[in-house]
Structures are given as C-alpha cells and as structure tokens.
Amino acid sequence: QQQVKQSPQSLIVQKGGISIINCAYENTAFDYFPWYQQFPGKGPALLIAIRPDVSEKKEGRFTISFNKSAKQFSLHIMDSQPGDSATYFCAPSADKLIFGTGTRLQVFP
Template identity: 90%
Template sequence: QQQVKQSPQSLIVQKGGISIINCAYENTAFDYFPWYQQFPGKGPALLIAIRPDVSEKKEGRFTISFNKSAKQFSLHIMDSQPGDSATYFCAASIDSSASKIIFGSGTRLSIRP
C-alpha cells in the first residue's frame, strides 16, 4: 500500500514531441505528489509538485495531471527537448504528517534530436 508504481521504465521521444509518464498509488492518505528529475551523477531535483485538491498544475512545459478517484497522476512534458533527457521519478508522501517520500522506480527519458 506504500508503493508508487511508475511506467514506462524507459521512453524515447522525438524533439518537439510530448513525453508522458504515468504513476499510480494505493494509499489514499498520500497528500503530496512531487516529481523529481535526475541527471547522471547528480542528485534528484524537484521539478514540480501537486496536492490532491487540484486536478492539474502547469509550470512552463511541465504539467501534472491528477486523478484522485483513479489514484493516478501523470507528468506531461510538452515540446520535449534534448536537455530534458534524464530519469524522472514520481513520488508521494503524507506531507501533512511529515512522513517519508515514497519514490517510484523511475523513467529514463531520451529525447531524439
């Protein structure tokens, strides 16, 4: 019940295309859903986060879509660029009680020029 399931494991997208990564969770107590971006040899960096009281959050080319009833959320990267090539992790936590973040297994994204 503490798991966050992420798919796909890897993704190849043409430059300018839309990259979509999906995640699902079971624990309805989760109330904070961040996405992290990790480049090789670097630590994860917060990209964008959402709380379950909204269905969508957009920051630049990055959008989180959240479906509370289905317990699913996804990251959309519009106009994908080669510099977006990285590993992306979805995550969840019960932030209202400062609990630990549970990370998904990651998606390795490659943007073809």
C-alpha cells in the same frame, strides 16, 4: 499500501514531441504528489508538484494531471528537448517520499 508503480520504464521521444509518464499509488494518506528529475551523478531535483485539491498544474512545458479517484497522476512534458533527457521519478508523500521505479527519458534531436 506504500507501493508506487511508475510507467513506462523508458521512453524515447523526438525533439518537440510530448513525453508522458504515469504513476499509480495505493496509499490514500499521500497528500503531496511531486515529480523529481535526476541527471546522472546528481541528486533528485524537484520538477513540479501538486496537492490533491487540484486536478492539474502547469509550469512552463511541464504539467501534472491528478486523478484522485483513480489514485493516479501523470507528468506531461510538452515540446520535449534534448536537455530533458534524464530519469524522472514520481514520489508521492505524506512526509517521507516514496519513490517510483523511475522512467529514463531520452529526447533525440
């Protein structure tokens, strides 16, 4: 019930391209759906989050799409930049965060 599956494990995108990372969960008690970004040697930092009462949220180049019936949500990074190269984690929550396995994104110029 706590399992969170994230894909892909790694992603290589050219500068200016779109990066898409997916997350599937099982626990219907989750009520908060964040994406965290982590750079090497640093702690995870909140990138963007969504509540289940909306299906999409956009903040600048970052968009979350949420499909409650499918129990999936995804992160879209538009116009990907080399500075976006990091590991991304979905971490759905009903208090404690349950982290996915992570996606290592590399954006090449």
